[in-house]
Amino acid sequence: MPTVIFVHPDGTQQRVDARNGRTLMETALDNSVPGIIAECNGSAACATCHVVLPEDVKTMLGPVSDHENDMLDFADAPREPGSRLSCQIKISDVLDNVSVRVPSA
Template identity: 60%
Template sequence: MTTLTFIQPDGSEKSVAATEGRSLMEIAQGAGVAGIVAECGGSAACATCHVVLPQDVFDRLGPPEEHEEDMLDFADAPREPCSRLSCQVNVTSDMDGMTVRVPAA
């Protein structure tokens, strides 16, 4: 099983067990991670599941597709270089130990 750590805006951390193949959004919501609202249910039609990935993971995944880029422009929190929608990132075994930051808004 893959373990991920979500860092909240206040600096608190929540480590969760993650099933490979599921999205970061599904994992976060299933574990009760605050700040991952996912109003659209994971269809990339909002930006309420905005997270910031570590640079190495972002680089490995490649840039967001155009639709995701557009949605990130509407995120409440300012977009960062490694911002992604958590609904568009599927967990893989090489993410074990990864830290994901949840933006303040």
């Protein structure tokens, strides 16, 4: 079972167990990670699950879809090079011990 480390805007970290096949957003909601709202329940229609990934992880996951790219423009926090919608990222063993930053709004 992979472990994901959510880094909050104040720098504190929250380590959570994640199940393969679930999304990063579902994992955050299951563990009450502050800042991940997911108003659209994972349909990539609201950008309230915005996270920032490290460059190496971003590269492993491949390019952002055009739709996700458009939705990131509506995120409350400024967009960054590693910005992604956590509802579009499936948990797998390659994400074990990844640090995911939750941006401040």
